[in-house]
Amino acid sequence: ENIFDRSRMAPKTPIKNEPVDLSYQKGCTPERNPITPVKLVDRPQPDPWTPTANLKMLVSAASPDMRDREKKKELFRPIENSEQSDTPDSLQCDMVDDSTVDEFEKQRPSRKQKSLGLLCQKFLARYPSYPLSTEKTTISLDEVASILGVERRRIYDIVNVLESLHLVSRVAKNQYCWHGRHNLSQTLQTLQEAGELQYGELMTVFQHKEQDMEYKFGEWKREIITDSQDRALLDFSEPDCPSASANSRKDKSLRIMSQKFVMLFLVSKTKIVTLDIAAKILIEETQDTVDHSKYKTKVRRLYDIANVLTSLGLIKKVHVTEERGRKPAFKWIGPVEFPGKTDELKGKSPTSDALPGTQRGARAPYKICAMGKRRFTRHVSFNSTQPCEGTRRKVSSEPNSIHQERQDEHCSKMINLAAVCRQKIEEDTRNPRTTSTLCLLPVPGDSDFCVNPLPQAIFPVVQADVPNVSLPNGISSQAPHPSTLASSKTENGNPTLFPNQPFLCFPSSSLFMLCSSLQEDSLRETLPTTGDVGNWSAEAQAAVPPAACQKRSSHKCAWPSAPVDEEPAAKKQSMELNDVPLSLIVPKKPFESPTAESAPGSDCTSAVYLEAFHHHSPEPADQECFDSQEQEKWSHNNDSEEPFPGNEPISNENANQPLLPQYLYVQPNAGLSSFNFLLSANQAPGAIGLAASPLPSLSIPCVMMPSAALASFPVVCSSAITSPLSPVSDGSFSAGTSMNFSMSGLASTAPVFIGTTTVVTPKVSPTPSVDPQQPSHSTLHLNPELAKSCGAVKLDSPVCMGHPVTLLKLQQPSSAPLTPKSIRPARHEAFFKTPGSLGDPVAWKKNEGNQPRSASSVQRRLEISSSSPD
């Protein structure tokens, strides 16, 4: 419930009603709610006359908390409340009272409904995950508490944890400032490093045999005790001046605990920490006198923290079974790797400041404060920038380092994206059935690229909504076009699994990197886990003029060869820029120009860049980044050759070209793109060359999918694409050349098929020359064709046991926005729609709490942007 509506809730919504409820109501008709708890509440079937009920009633009546209950009750009966408000009659009230009592009794909101986790979600739903830098959201504890219908005490619990991660900061009494997740990755990185120092070794021990653990633990404790004082302070950024602010404060424990808790995760190899261990470690009590009560208390606190972290989508509950049985534990599902070289990036990105329209610019100069102290110098942001003041409270923490935000954001986005993907994958791996899946099927043509034929080779498709969770506003949330939406839903419902089908189906809104050959060492390339991602983007950014980054809106294709200078024309500004998850990769090769030429005519929703990517292989050793477990998992399922997008090793040696892996990268549209693709351009022999005019010269094993500007669409590609065949994109693409993806932007989301097989690739309109401008026409024509082709494929090739669904998708999208004018509007629409509003409720629910948040943020952004002409 909460998840959906946040769109409407303005921070200052009247306290009267639960904002959530209101929105909810608006969004859905009451009739639809039957299943929701609310419904239950409404049900006037008071049966209060059970002994228990009476008793409870009396008690509640007598107790002061009656109020609260009333409040809660209201929360749970959104509809009624709203009605009431509308009809201000005492009568109503009375009725309410009666019913309330009864109802109340009956369904005293279950404990769960009042859980801290839920509360936290509500809380988070009120604020954008990635607030615009310009908007400073202040949080009034009182207000929030009343709005959410809880005592302030509870809010403290939440805020304290959030504060420990720098999602908020205390500004004044009763006032907090919302920062969002912009700096989250950085914070986490800092924590990781700190954790490494503090717990690294210990955790290692823990993870292994418990035997020596005890011993180690004791040793560790002693150690800690000796110098921990110092350390502890360090870790906690807050205490800017540890010395000054008399560490006397014993408070902050929740914050500190929270940070430590997070550290444990980050340090842990398995990313799983049991409460038991965490509690023990965190007690840090001098002696092993882990007195039970203390332990108990610690655990209780950890639950509190865990709830919040869970709401943030950073951890999830799991159970680990050990000799003793199963223990409660939590698994880290947040970003794992962080760009190691923040500093470098910083220095490197010339563009950052230059970015046009960057709101950031408006910000006050940030000070870099060396608060970090010894080891944290680097992570300035971590500490509040203020000079120490007497007390912590006084220190109004400045929004954490604003500097290098772009990079950070960028990186974090990447990371988040990756994390999301990974998470999703993991989940899916576990329950393939529940989620839509991305199937990588054996690709006939190219072995390098080939996917494991095993049935297991099912990859989760990242739903459009999924990415939303962690992604910054623009990025993940592709505002799906209505039609798109429909299609996507369909997809959700039916996992795109084509047994034996030579297609690769990719979820939209995800970033994938496909490479031709697999190499062990290239693991670091793995999208999800690696910190490299950040680097890439950073690099790319640096290399490419900022302007180039965005602009699908402009419809111009920024080709590498073609200077991005045109970009300025694009009005869309920097706003989105920040959100652009990926940066363009500038082609280093000359051959690109041809491509550019061919493409120029067409509007590109997204810019496609080809680039010879050199891995700087900064850290060959990076493998570690990769969660070993994950690796195992993957390898487990597939013979080591998993072509999993993220993990796929980069093609290398076999590449024809001396240049190492080249990637074809499609720049997502600013903010709205559905997904990004990175494909290795290196062509392995037999690799697919894109026949399409755009990249003829390039032999690209794979084709990238354009990020449909607005739409998220699935891409299907067969590995063996013969040159003659041009990938067919949805109508909008007019199936011209693969490169025409750009056009897709106009089109709604349509699945893209890239296939080698003739069957697969219907040559709709092979002509690259297709005018992007008139996608509509082509679209029309094409659609039918596509449909046919699809049908043909389906029928003809056993390979494609494809679901009809898939086919449908293809057709649907095209049909929607055919008219030129519609196109425009469509886009516009897309602009304003957020996955949240459009998305499938179920899907949303499935996702972690953060999704909603991000969505909301997106929405906010969009709304804001709306004001300005596109």
Add this chain to the structure above:
DNA sequence: CGATCCCGCCACATT
């Protein structure tokens, strides 16, 4: 019955 964790008392901090 163990896992969770709500609830709110009450000490301490800040205003």
Add this chain to the structure above:
DNA sequence: AATGTGGCGGGATCG
């Protein structure tokens, strides 16, 4: 002194 914070743990609920 009033009000803000938040440690803390009893005990209710959940599974």
